[in-house]
Amino acid sequence: MNVLSILILIPLITALVLLMVRKELHMKLIALFGSIAQLGYSVWLTNYYINFRKAGDTAEMLFQTSLGWFKPLNIYFSTGVDGISLTMILLTAMVVVAGILVSWKIQHQVKEFFFLIVLLSLGAYGFFISTDLFMMFFFLELAVIPKYLLIGIWGSGKKEYSAMKLALMLMAGSALVFLGIAALYFASGIYGGQYTWNIHELTQINFPMSVQVPIYLLIFTGFGVFTAMFPFHTWAPDGHSSAPTAASMFLAGISMKLGGYGALRVATYLLPNAAQEWSWIFIILASIAIIYGAFATMMQKDLKYMNAYSSVSHCGFVILGIAMLTKTAFMGAVMQMVSHGIMTALFFAAIGMIYDRAHTRQANELGGMLKQMPFIGTAFIIAGLTSLGLPGFSGFVSEMTVFVGSWERTGIFYRVATILACASIVVTAVYILRSVGFAIWGTITNKEYETLKDATWNEKAAAVLLIAGIVFIGVLPFWVVNLISNDTITIFNKFISVAVAN
Amino acid sequence: MEQVPLSHVLILSSCLFFLGIYGFFSRRNMITMLMSIELILNSININFIAFNKYLYPHQLEGVFFTLFIITVAAAEVSLAIAIIINLYRKFNTIDVEDTNTMKF
């Protein structure tokens, strides 16, 4: 049994056990223990991985295995992790635990809810440990329908519309991805002599430019939809705002990262020539997303919409970092993924807690939440400060790394894009402070709010977990950097070698 | 004796074929439509026979095919007429234009 398979097995077993129990409390406990076990295992695995690396294992990925799946099509169940995927796994594990904790009070269809959440996390874990493109795609798609159901059943507002939009847009994105990887599969046969879906084997092949470009554009755009890249981001605001708290956390915290990870690991890594020639398109889109997302955020009254648009803006940094093609930018993109994942989960958790109590998310209808609910208010402010890139929290280190990395790319075009991206820090400050000013500070506007209670134990635990993550990365960024820098350099070296080859 | 050339026969069968098709489209009585189908099938039979006779006179494939077509057509028509009778009981008409309760 491979150490990585356990990452899939734990959620799988949790899900199956969940289906068997009848008492609601047991379901919750099973989901919680399953997710905590997964978090614990991820931490252990990270440590295990670091020990291997310390011992001098320089393989590109560790713990690789390969089991036959659909052999006639050369589809294998092959796994492997490097630092980048490990950080993503840790992020997922953390957000899942927090998500389950905040959903403790869920009212109806408890079993289904937790089952879907576990299934969603299973998709994410599977995606991050795959080294086979088909398998990766399998897990990518696996996570689409649980989102639809989570939003559709437990959501609020115009949930059906939002859920449908999300499912369709993500499906469209994944269809593009599939076309891309299928084309890559056949290209590998033609140009590499061996039909394969395996990432490591694909990197060895030098595809001609004419093959790379369309595939690159397809895959990047497809994953871009997942990352809410402009102009394919509109599923995000509606989806997030209609989703139940935990689903919002997952959507923004994990799902959007699937796209970023894919864009880096598949599109950029496997198709370096095309990336060098064509990444400017995505730089433009990312810059637009960053600035325009930020301005659009400014006009939102609904806190969830606000955070959803801000996610569009922040995920723009991820795309920007990946498209800039410098190793620092890659590193920044990965860090931004982690940082944004935790931060936005915290944000949505805090918003959800407020919404559960006040039954509104309109910033101007709220007010004085800090006075009434100091814990939730503080969590909100911390999430906000992370979002606007305050040092000491994870947002700062990741954004700065993206900026520094982007600045490494010389040329007027790249500079302008970087400056635009930097400019967003001001706009971010504006909307974050506006929301804090309206909703958290100020006096209580509604008599009913005076009876609101502060966070309960489960909510506190969730928030503390996420805040711990934010602060950990924010204060000790070198830990993350050490984990991922070698791998981003591996990806970057691909470009160097390509440049040399040309 | 001078033979009728193949093309003449084929023109005949084609005419018959399209006559059948025309009848099928223009007639509203289902029985007439069935008759039109018979016309189509007969044109095909002529085709088979003609090809057999003119091009491949040493084998009898076309002829056999024709036999089978006639048989199957008989079966088809008998069933069709059974259904038409059943339909008539429900609709009180065998006008094909009236059987459009299910659409879009």
Added chain:
Amino acid sequence: MSIYSYLMLRFEVVITLIIFILLVLKLNDADKKEKSLLIGINIMLLLNFIVGLLPMAEGNLFMGFFRSNGLLVLQKNILNLGLLLISLTSYNYLLKNNNRIEFYILMLSSMLGVFAMLSSGHILVLYLGLEMSTIPIAALANFNKSMKNSSEAGIKLILSSAFSTGILLFGISLLYGAVGNLSFENIQANLQLNELTLLAFAFILGGFAFKMSIVPFHLWTADVYEGSPVAVTNYLSVISKGSVIFVFISVLYSIFSSFTDAWLYAITILSILSMTVGNLFAMRQQNLKRFFAFSSIAQVGFVLVGIAGASKIGLTSATYFVLIYLLSNIASFGVISAIFDATGKETINDYKGLYKSNPYFALILAVSLFSLAGIPPTAGFFGKMFLLTSSMGNGMYVLLAFAAINIVISLYNYLRIVKTMFIDDAVEVLPVVGRNFGMKMALAVCTIGIIIIGFVTPLFQYIDVLSIVK
């Protein structure tokens, strides 16, 4: 004839035997003991299925008019399984209907036609099989003799199928004129690309496309599906369609292999039309049977995407997909028929809140819908993706672009039903629908099949080994 020959002919022989037994039973007025009769028939069908699983025998009989090979045996087995499952799911329907023996006789006759068609080595047998498989279905479509819709379905099916036969035969006659001998080997060897053969091909294509309900030859489908009893709709959508797909693949891949470019061109157009029109129409349907008619049209469009691979992968993935499609559709129709038999309801809106009243049916329907939509972890995902992969291997980029768009639209269509069942609140709560043993078994087999076929891959490899493209 040797034992070996009978082994080759075992499917046909067993079906014929059952038909005879049923005739005898009918004469003995066995209709009265409905339960034991139905159980008996189902047991016979099970035996039929088991006999099909016996070691395969390859070879040709009757001067090559009848062929048998591994892939054909597998395809027949798949269809046999489908038949058994359909029979199980229609248990309740037949319990209430007095003409159950006729129902089975007709269905089995059609099945015999299907087998003949599959095994044909000559166009004559192919034609006969095709007709034999269609004509009894027209009678079955009209099986609810007291219902207006059913008669309409029957007449639409028989008339348009007669017309399509005419077109098909006209094509065949032209083909005969061109090659002189209609055995498959001869056609494949002697076919030349010229106006005559292309015209013949177009007419033959029309005939097959009609049976597979490919746009624009599909228009009868929805009306017939809607008007027929659920069991018949199920049979039409699964067995008729699946078998013609199998035959169609072998016709394209072997008989017309000499003008692959031409048929790829035609198939691209038809596939795009099928997927798009099927999905666009499915979008606006309220009646579930009608919905599934259009859904099946779109699904066939996808199969064509796979067939457009024009390779071993195309053959493998299309066969694989048909198996999955069969399981998914039978499960869906099983649920529909269970609910229809118990409540008489078959529109999408009636399914509001189904998950709350009948969670198992809702879940099974959802799983099969996901499978049809190609959502993991159901097998439909693999089936659909392999079809796309196959097409990608042949560089059919335009087709793939449309396929990608249609994946999204079809997801919308299927999610619409899922939404109704899981998200919407019931206006009128459906009663809890009972499940008999047969239905349970059928649905269980389908659901388990849908879920595990994607993970238990030897089956796929087996199909791959059997799929031989000449």
Added chain:
Amino acid sequence: MSTYDIAALLILLLPILSFAGLSFLGKRITPCTAGIVGTTVLFVAAGLALFTAYGYFFQFGEVAGAYAHHTSLEINWLQFNENLSINLSIILDPISVMMLVVITVISAMVHLYSFKYMHGEERFATYYAYLALFTFSMLGLVVSGNLFQMYIFWELVGVSSFLLIGFYFTKPSAIAAAKKAFIVTRFADLGFLLGILMLSYGAETLDFFVLIERLTQPDSVYLASFTATSFMGLSALSWGLLLVFTGGAGKSAMFPLHIWLPDAMEGPTPVSALIHAATMVVAGVYLVARLFPVFAISAPDALAIVGYIGVFTALFAAVIACTQTDIKRVLAYSTISQIAFMMFALGVAGWGEEKAEGFTASMFHLFTHAFFKALLFLGAGAVIHAVHSNEMKDMGGLRKSMPITHITFLIACLAIAGVPLLSGFFSKEAILNAAYHGNPMIFYVALLTSGLTAFYMFRLYFRIFWYKADEHGHHNHEKGMWAMNLPLIILAIGAAFTGYIPFGDFVSADGKPFELPFHLTFSIAPVLAGVIGIGIAWMMYSKQNSNPDKVSASFGRFYNWAYHKFYIDEIYLFVTKKVLFNLVGRPAAWFDKNVVDGMINGYASITSTTSEAIKGMQSGRLQTYTLFFLGGVLVVAILLIVNFI
């Protein structure tokens, strides 16, 4: 690590520990304990700072006749790439050590003062926690050895300032002020960030000292390539430095980024004293001083711009200060003006012994200003505490009831007005001297400004303590207020005597001891300007009379403009609310909702429209169906024949 290094580390650690402790345990301990803990920690830190200063200036700082920088601690915190990394470090050099002393001492005073001032506040512990956080951040800022580290702490002081301004978070005006302060400085920080990116790209390092070395050596390749490109007449280096300066201008409230500072007075008064008078607002000056060699040697044009902006701000703020009636706002504009003095002092300086006089003068003024301005704020706080109002009209004649406040306030006013023998005199003298030698035009404007300074300070002084009879009764407001009075007294001592420190011996641009020139004859003009200012103030405000109105009327429109702060706020409001919100934000949101999302929904509606449009195909008529069938066959046949024959 030596003892001093540990002390330096402790100076930073103590406040952050205090912050952590107070914020986590704040609710469990009594406010009194929280206050005592916070204050004690800061006093210890102040002691350590003095100890470190002693050590640096007299024990180990001087290397080969010049004060060199000393790295106490360095942690590789974030490695961007081979060259660039954020190293968290503690650097001791003359200016950072000076700042350590200023920050810890003023902060300790403010902590002590707040003990009484904030008494009874619900979130007392939180307040102390924030103060500790601020102190930590500010200390971190000044000991930065790395451009990015400075940016980190720069942001942290920004946010602690934000939290403290918004401390009364239920007051709408406080919320607005906090947001404004943060956003305006954030905007400036954008410049800083871009400047950092440019400098780091040009010098391939983020380390201050390496950077300075690489960008000042005449034969440096970095310098050559950096100055090779230019834009609008300024080299890339100058642009980089100016962008960095933008950040400094934001924090130090230089025109036109000054608008946040007056509003920031919404925070508790001790906070204003600490953050918005003595420490944080001079961060910009400190930043320019940090990079001074680069400015002075490699980009004098940029430095000149700094000087012009500085002197304009000084005059501009002084004019506004003359018209304001809220005493804290007067002090705020006075702060802007004084910081602008420091800024242009740097601006007029050059490189080399004599020319760099402005550098020392600027730092000197920074040092003295911290004391007297903190004192002024704390005094004003005491007054506000007593009369519960910020408005001048509610005050007057308070000298009897608040003798200690009165005396200390007077000392501070005299100091800031540049009256001889007090600290402000020496530092301002040095600045004017430097300006005179550096850029005479700046000198004359500065001279005028120092006259105005004297006027508005004494306008304030007279208006509070004289003008009219005390309306609040004659009882002593200061009884039992040792916690508030003690800091006043200590700071007053500072304000009076810090001028006697031979500053040039310790702080100079190149680290070498340097004698600040002092010419008695030169002093006449500034002193005269100050005296005239005081005299006018005395005439107008020592008693209640109608002179002020007459004078203001005589200035007419100009007075009105000044009173309304030259409508800068309105311009900003227009730009943000009207232009950015209405012309960018709203269209963006609209565009997103209607165009981008509309596009997506458009696909859906196109699909359903098409579906509706083609439904006629399925007409239910058998003959139509077969017609389609035949049509299909024929079309396929024709297409095939056309394409493949």
